[in-house]
Amino acid sequence: MSRLNGAMLALAAPPLALALAFPAGLDTALSPAWAAALPLVWAALVVCMAGAPSPALALGLSLPFSSWSLLHCSSWSLAPRPPALEALELLALAALFMSSLTLARLKRRGARLILAYALFIPGIALQASTGPLASLACAAFIAALAALTKGRRRAEA
Amino acid sequence: MKAPFLALLCCLLAAAQGGAQGAPVRIELRDEKPYAFNYGRILSQAGFGPRVELYGTTIAGVRRLLFVSESAVGLSMDFALYNDGTLLDLELAGYDAQGRPLAASHRLRFQTGSDAERRLITQLQFSYGSFPGLNAIGPEGLERGDAEYLSRQINATYFAARASLLYALALVAWTMAALLIATALARKKPVGGASATGGDSAAPARMAALILALGAALSLTALAAFGPRPYLFVIEGAQAGGRVTAAGERYLKDYAELRWIATDGMEGGEAADYLGLRSPRGAALPLSAFDGYRYLLFSSQPLVVSDTAGMLRIGGGPFLAAWGLRR
Known part of the structure; x- marks a missing residue:
């Protein structure tokens, strides 16, 4: 098995096992942002620790798990949530995931993971409390910071 | 120079105070029937703000949110609330279209008289918890027992959330x-x-x-x-227990209905139906789903919401169980 396949299997197997065993339509559950973020948090862990080849690959593989989690584990609200709002929640989390991983370019795995989570987890908390637009803005800020850092590194080299 | 200025200031303050009191508001309750959804109308001469809430106070002094509207338009608004037989006062909370507080209250008539059906519904109970898998029932359906035992069996075996x-x-x-x-x-x-x-x-x-x-x-x-869809689970005649047969699934416009029939209960006549409500992702069940019931007893107070089209629904929330007596 190639390293690529191994990393992908490590990424997909635990959420897949959860999806097979976990009951659908929980009565009391997580906020939509946390529910959708859990598979992405797991993906960030695999990317940083097990060395999955690409954060984009991890994102592509994890997003359907995030949408499943959003469908089955997100908490109740008074009125039905429009599907477009859920798509926006996922989009904002995906942007946050990518931006936090692209900024975390440290050599040590543990430090990379800590930096990724240090940006990602508060971003999720922000989205859970204030909505997806706030975390989209946060992701844009981190992405700009990542671009600036990359530009400075190139200039120094 | 100062005196006219002060007089003008006083006039402005008085006008502002008068304005803050708001226009007259009235709560009209059409029917005041315990153990049922009571329908009514709220009339406000100054319209309604973005969110209007109706609270109820019970005989024991407990204050509960009964109705929420986030889409009230015009000078009147239809509402509904679940009357669990202990409600005494209704109180309106919110703002009118100009941002002034709305204040209105209504005292319910406490009905002491009761018929046999109402006596039956007051005696029914709910399980204190649901443990999927512990009460596996055989081909005979439900084991006979009291309402609380039946409720626990039904919640754990028929209405339990399972992996999709x-x-x-x-x-x-x-x-x-x-x-x-x-x-x-x-x-x-x-x-x-x-x-x-x-x-x-x-x-x-x-x-x-x-x-x-x-x-x-x-x-x-x-x-x-795909939008979220609320589910209504019904076991007809569940109170009698015994053999239960599946009576099909109906996927209606606003909700899905899964129905079973306890055949012993159907022969007896007055046996109560057991109902379960699931609201995934805030999917709210329309109140019209309960039109066939004369009396309803819920496991916890349901909140009625008025959606953007003015349709009355049971607001999304945790699993809700109910006993119902048909009309």
């Missing part, structure tokens, strides 16, 4: 497809001629990422096309 096989299989297929794509791409030699069998080259990973991202975008678009 369809979604899980779709995710298995997704993972398999992703692994196959990655394997196929890793076997291909990159344009530069270097071996990529180990998967260390970034090229296959990048291509796999692109394909997966496109697939994920398509699956998310498909997901967005």
Whole structure:
């Protein structure tokens, strides 16, 4: 098995096992942002620790798990949530995931993971409390910071 | 110079105070029947603000939120609330269209008289908890027992949340497809001629990422096309227990209904139905789903919401159970 396949299997197997065993339509559950973020948090862990080849690959593989989690584990609200709002929640989390991983370019795995989570987890908390637009803005800020850092590194080299 | 200025200031303050009191508001309750949904209308000469709430105070002095509207338009608004037989006062909270506080209250008539049906509904109970798998029932259906025991059996065996096989299989297929794509791409030699069998080259990973991202975008678009659907579970004549047969599933416009029949209960006549309400992602069940019931007893106070079209629904929330006596 190639390293690529191994990393992908490590990424997909635990959420897949959860999806097979976990009951659908929980009565009391997580906020939509946390529910959708859990598979992405797991993906960030695999990317940083097990060395999955690409954060984009991890994102592509994890997003359907995030949408499943959003469908089955997100908490109740008074009125039905429009599907477009859920798509926006996922989009904002995906942007946050990518931006936090692209900024975390440290050599040590543990430090990379800590930096990724240090940006990602508060971003999720922000989205859970204030909505997806706030975390989209946060992701844009981190992405700009990542671009600036990359530009400075190139200039120094 | 100062005196006219002060007089003008006083006049302005008085006008502002008068304005803050708001226009007259009235709560009209059409029927005041315990153990049922009571319908009514709120009239406000100055219209309604973005959110209007109706609270109820019970005989014991407990204050509960009974109704919420986030889409009131015009000078009147229809509402409904569940009267659990202990409600005494209604109190309106919110603002009118000009941002002034709305204040109105209504005292319910406490009805002491009761018929046999109402006596029956007051005696029914709910389980203190539901433990899926512990009360596996045989082909005979429900084991006979009191209402609390029946409630526990039904919640654990008929209405318990289970893993959704369809979604899980779709995710298995997704993972398999992703692994196959990655394997196929890793076997291909990159344009530069270097071996990529180990998967260390970034090229296959990048291509796999692109394909997966496109697939994920398509699956998310498909997901967005399906709105959440509330579920109503019904066991007709559940109070009698005994043999239970499936009576089919109906997928209506606003909700899905899954129905079973306890055949012993149907022969007896007055036996109560047991109902379960699930509201995934805030999917709210329309109140019209309960039109066939004369008396209803809920496991906890249901909140009625008025949706954007003015339709009355039971607001999304945790699983709710009810005993119902048909009309």
